[in-house]
Amino acid sequence: xxxxxxxxxxxxxxxxxxxxxxxxxxxxxxxxxxxxxxxxxxxxxxxxxxxxxxxxxxxxxxxxxxxxxxxxxxxxxxxxxxxxxxxxxxx
Numbered sequence: 001x002x003x004x005x006x007x008x009x010x011x012x013x014x015x016x017x018x019x020x021x022x023x024x025x026x027x028x029x030x031x032x033x034x035x036x037x038x039x040x041x042x043x044x045x046x047x048x049x050x051x052x053x054x055x056x057x058x059x060x061x062x063x064x065x066x067x068x069x070x071x072x073x074x075x076x077x078x079x080x081x082x083x084x085x086x087x088x089x090x091x
Contacts, residue, residue, distance in 0.1 A: 063088035 011019070016030075023030045058064070069086040076083040 058088060062091040064091055065089065 019030050019033055023033045026033065065086045065088050073083045073086050
């Protein structure tokens with residue numbers, strides 16, 4: 001574990017109560033539960049940014065998926081004939 005720092009912020013009273021319930025149920029501190037939630041959120045944001053950056057790089061190289069193929073793929077989700085994810089085409 002790296003260096004630690006203190007972070008102070010305000011939350012709605014009902015959120016604090018729910019956080020305390022989770023902490024008690026998991027036999028952890030509220031600080032631990034809040035830190036885990038923040039870590040999870042940061043990881044999600046980092047993954048989204050990485051995905052966007054990769055998509056921009058692909059687009060810059062001309063590797064694009066036509067809209068009609070993406071639309072057909074998305075519309076097939078949850079059906080018996082779900083289509084595979086379309087592959088980028090170089091323009």
